[in-house]
Amino acid sequence: MSPREAPDDRLQQAMKRVLLATLPGLLALFWFYGWGVLINLILAASTALLIEAGVARLRRQPLQPTLSDGSALVSATLLAAAMPPYCPWWLTVTAVASGLLFGKHLYGGIGKNPFNPAMLGFALAMLLFPQPMTHWPAHGMSLQAAFAQVLNLGQAPDAWVQATALDSLRINKSLTMDELFAANPAFGRFGGRGVEWINLAFLAGGLFLLQRRVIAWQAPVGMLTSLFVVSLLCWNGAGSDSHGSPLFHLLSGATLLGAFFIITEPVSGAKSSLARLLFGVGVGLLTYLIRTWGGYPDGVAFAVLLMNLCVPALERFAAARQTQVQS
Structure with missing residues (x-):
């Protein structure tokens, strides 16, 4: 399917399969963080549909094809999965709205965006509101407490927010890796506590997309291989100056969400x-x-946006290589 053709049944089927493939990761997020994940999803999806409807109305375009292609819901779902659970409602709304408006519709809509809309929205939110974007919960909340937290109607419990494993490792100066894993509740067995299972759940969804030929294997394999190799080369064992093992980097942050869905x-x-x-x-x-x-604990969003800028050069290089091979 050409990425620039008009929305049709093939595009809708691909978007439906992507949404289906996110379910294992979303369920894992819900298992570890609770109702905040669902609230993020509802806010993101509602904002995306309102933005799509508003832009279609301004452009005097029919609503049904715009809303039914599924691309906005996919962007909103991926962005909601990357946002901290229980973050303020306006932060999720701002991230989704800015991602779709500045990352998609500013360039003419679907098929014309040079940047990934979900990652652009996430990066803008991180740059503008770094403090709430780094407040990840240590555990879930009841539904009532979750709404109170998202709507800023109550005080969060003490010690409810903690630094992520990537952030703790980045600022660590004295503890060995063994001490970090033993003493810091953000660390699990191999990566971030809970996050390692969330990454494996997104891996399962990614393998489904590969099996259904919705995505190609080259980009995920390239990303995971290079991340593994560079983290292996720079790994200093369990010392206090260690930057983490290859397995730690593969199973922390948004690695596998980025590799297969972003x-x-x-x-x-x-x-x-x-x-x-x-x-x-x-x-x-x-x-x-x-x-x-860098200055941010997880660099997937910024890495994707930087490489989006390099796509024309990469395509020219690939075309030149193909011409050399054929000649």
């Missing part, structure tokens, strides 16, 4: 096989660099 977006990502592979390699390398030496 960088495989057909419009803003690369199109040819070699370019897709190089695109994934670049995202993996940049993710590690941002996590280790």
Whole structure:
């Protein structure tokens, strides 16, 4: 399916399969963090549909094709999965609205966006509101407490928010890796507590997309391989100056969500096989660099946006290589 053709049955079927593939990861998020995940999803989906309807009305376009193609719901779902559960309602709304308006409709709508809309919305929210974007809960809440927290109607419990495993590792100066895993509740067995299982759940959904040929293998393999290799080369064992093992980086943050659901977006990502592979390699390398030496604990969103800028160059390089091989 060409990413620039008009919305049709093939596009709708692909979007439905992507939404279906997110279910294992969303259920894992709900299991570990509770009602805040569902509230994020409802807010994100409602905002996305309102934005799509509003833009269609301004452009005097029919509503039904715009709302039924599923692309806005996919972007909203992926963004909601990346947002901290129980973050203020306006933060989710702002992230989704800015992602769709500045990452999609500013360039003419579906099939024309040079940036991934979900990651653009996430990055803008991170840059503008860094404090609430880094407040990840240690556990879930009751439904009533969840609404009170999202609507800012009550005080959050003490010690309810904690630094993520990636953030704790980034600012660590004295503890060994063994001490971090033993003493810090944000760490699980291999990666972030709970996050390692969430990543594996998104891996299951990604494998489903590969099996159904909704996505190609080159970008995910390129990203995961480069992230594994660079983290292995820079790994300093269990010392206090360690940047984390390869398994830690694969099972922490939004690694597998990014590998199978974000960088495989057909419009803003690369199109040819070699370019897709190089695109994934670049995202993996940049993710590690941002996590280790950058100012943000998880660099997937910024890595994707930076590599979106490189797509034309990657496509030219891939075309030149193909011409050389054929000659």
